Amino acid sequence: MHIYIIYKSLTGNTKKMAFEIKKGIEKAGGKAIITSNTSIVPQKGDLFFVGSGVYLNFLHPSIKKILFKNNWSGVKLALFSSCAFNSGAKHMRSIEKEMRKKGAIILGTLCLRTSGILRFFALGRLSRNLFRAPAFGEKITNRAFGKRVKISSKKTRIHGYLKQAL
Numbered sequence: 001m002h003i004y005i006i007y008k009s010l011t012g013n014t015k016k017m018a019f020e021i022k023k024g025i026e027k028a029g030g031k032a033i034i035t036s037n038t039s040i041v042p043q044k045g046d047l048f049f050v051g052s053g054v055y056l057n058f059l060h061p062s063i064k065k066i067l068f069k070n071n072w073s074g075v076k077l078a079l080f081s082s083c084a085f086n087s088g089a090k091h092m093r094s095i096e097k098e099m100r101k102k103g104a105i106i107l108g109t110l111c112l113r114t115s116g117i118l119r120f121f122a123l124g125r126l127s128r129n130l131f132r133a134p135a136f137g138e139k140i141t142n143r144a145f146g147k148r149v150k151i152s153s154k155k156t157r158i159h160g161y162l163k164q165a166l
């Protein structure tokens, strides 16, 4: 099973998420290829993390293209995004539904909201919530490998609520 993290990021937030997700994948024993190259063709059995910022209520056009122009049947897919408002997170949920219809095996979705006054000017930053990204990578990779996490302290950490453990 190959693991890919494909992202587009205009101001750097989603890129940060992508690299944090990679750390989580590695923690779960996986090895990921991280890239902004959206011409990769998904293959059955592979695990794809696909992420984008939300721009005027849409994903980056090339991310939309990789999602909607390919056959995702039997491909494990996890979506991630960063956005400034709730509407962005809502948009990701609708994408998730569409991808399920296209046959993708959706393993999870993570939307992080930017904070600070600058988010109203589309220049917000991810801060305290970024710790959820590696937890997401680890959780999804475990899921894809069919690994059950039994130790409860590990479970809690993977849930993403124990910053210091990362």
Ligand SMILES: Cc1cc2nc3c(=O)[nH]c(=O)nc-3n(C[C@H](O)[C@H](O)[C@H](O)COP(=O)(O)O)c2cc1C
Residues within 6 Å of the ligand: 008, 009, 010, 011, 012, 013, 014, 015, 052, 053, 054, 055, 056, 057, 058, 082, 083, 084, 085, 086, 087, 088, 089, 114, 122, 123, 124
């Ligand atoms: C041109 C532009 C349009 C945006 N439109 C939206 C939007 O419609 N909804 C939203 O929640 N956030 C919106 N944002 C905020 C971004 O989604 C947010 O800052 C995100 O973290 C950007 O990701 P990036 O740093 O990876 O590019 C917009 C940002 C830009 C630059």
